[in-house]
Amino acid sequence: MxxxxxxxxxxxxxxxxxxxxxxxxxxxxxxxxxxxxxxxxxxxxxxxxxxxxxxxxxxxxxxxxxxxxxxxxxxxxxxxxxLHGGHGGYNQLLPVEVHVAKPIAAQPKPNPVKETPFAAPVVIEQKPTTSWVANGKTYYRYSAIVTNKSGKTIKNLNLSVSKLYGLLWVLTKSPSGSYGFPTWVSSLPADKSMEFVYIHAASPAQVSLSSYTLA
Known part of the structure; x- marks a missing residue:
């Protein structure tokens, strides 16, 4: 300061x-x-x-x-x-049964997920970056990297995110429920990436490409 x-x-x-x-x-x-x-x-x-x-x-x-x-x-x-308050009484996290062996592993069992649905020119990579226990549940912070492999600039990107039981940061959620660029980003140049993160007490969410346009 x-x-x-x-x-x-x-x-x-x-x-x-x-x-x-x-x-x-x-x-x-x-x-x-x-x-x-x-x-x-x-x-x-x-x-x-x-x-x-x-x-x-x-x-x-x-x-x-x-x-x-x-x-x-x-x-x-x-x-x-x-984040400091954990689940509390806000009911922002849906009830999820997470079976974790003792001692609790630092990362969940699933390997990093790579999704390229329909051979689209967008690669989505996810991986857990940290975990902690709060109120008897293990929460994971996931990092998702979206990379443009099309060779052209992508605009109007829309991602479908399902099986998300917590909070997601950076992306902008549309009224239809899909997720797009953050407010300060309007396009993704070729071979460039952007990252968003989310936290929940479960395996990685399902993230797929919904729609996009090439400039």
């Missing part, structure tokens, strides 16, 4: 130092451009962080790297809290 956050409540003088009322514009004009570190500490706030080359400019006006906005903090903290 930077010492000079792009955050009005963090940069304005502490009420313990100045009891007078500080207006929004007045606080911005008086305190925002000060060179000293922030007088108020935001515990646990997550800022934008370094760029793609691991460079970080600790300047208050560098809002892309030093601002702790809700769209950075809320999703990440929500996911971490959900």
């Amino acid at each position: 930077g010492l000079v956050l792009h955050h009005r409540g963090s940069s304005i003088v502490s009420v313990k130092v100045d009891l007078s009322f500080v207006s929004c514009r007045g606080g911005y004009a008086t305190w925002f451009n000060r060179k000293a570190s922030d007088p108020n500490l935001l515990t646990g706030a997550i800022v934008g962080g370094p760029d793609a080359y691991d460079n970080f400019a600790d300047h208050r006006d560098n809002y892309e790297q030093t601002e702790p906005p809700t769209y950075n903090n809320a999703p990440l903290l929500g996911i971490l809290a959900r």
